[in-house]
Amino acid sequence: MPLYKTIVPNSQTTVKIWKITESFEALMQPLSLKPTTLERVLSMKSEWHQRGFLSVRHLLAAFGYEDADLFYDVYGKPHLKDGKQISITHSFNFSAVIISDATVGIDIEKQRDKIAVIAHKFIDYEFDYLDENATDYIKKLTTIWCVKESLYKLFATPGLSFKSCFMVIPFASSDVETVAWIDYKNEKHRYNIHFLEFEGFTCAYAIK
Structure with missing residues (x-):
């Protein structure tokens, strides 16, 4: 499957989303992976995880990068050797990468009842404005x-609590x-966050 979607929020930022329909073998075949990357992907017990991991390498290629251009710090945060900012996500049969001159973050999740x-x-x-009986409750939670x-x-600050450190202002499903x-530490940081839905999934991305 080629790229599923490309989004350009501004002139310095691009989001690319991949729909994973290929087999593990088809995803592996055209890639040139670092030995440590190859060892990592072969050690994964879930084929879904393997395919998601490899699809991210295809997204990197779509941006013009190779696996060798990507590295992770001690906290597991990804970085690019050219100094561009990057964030990575995958969930089931979708993956996404955002690259920018600014600090960024991205996440994809499948909309599932178990999130409740x-x-x-x-x-x-957020419980103050959520309605557990609404038809869009699961979508909003996601x-x-x-x-x-x-x-x-x-x-990128370890130990932040989703419950006590983050607050999402009310929004409509549309x-x-x-x-x-x-x-955090008596300081408040405000962000505009973009999000979209497709095929039962939600994706959100943040740009500093």
């Missing part, structure tokens, strides 16, 4: 999770962006 079971773990303030995860990746805040 763990909502109390990542939501506090969007809130994606917004907070994208901000967590952008802020919206494509919302405002979110990070409250």
Whole structure:
């Protein structure tokens, strides 16, 4: 499957989304992987995880990068050797990469009912405007999770609590962006977060 979607939020930022329909072998065949990358992908027990991991390397190629251009710091945050900012995500049969001159974060999640079971773990303030009986309840929960995860990746500060440090302002299901805040060490940081839905998935991305 070629690229599923390309989004250009501004002149310094591009988002690319891949729909994973290829087999593990088809994804592996054209790639040139570093020995450490190859060892990592072969050690993965889930083929879905392997295919998601490899699809990200195809997205890198779509940006003009190779696996050798990507590295991770001690916290697991990805970086590019040319200094551009990058964030990576994959969920089931979709993956996405955002690259920018600015600090960024991105997340994709499948919309599943089970998120309601763990909502109390990542939501506090947002319960004030959510309606558990609404038809869009699961979609909104998924969007809130994606917004907070994208901000967590952008802020890159271990130990941040999704429940107490992040606040997502009310939004409608028809919206494509919302405002979110990070409250950390008595400082508040405001962000405009964009999000979209496709084929039962939600994607959110944050740009500093």
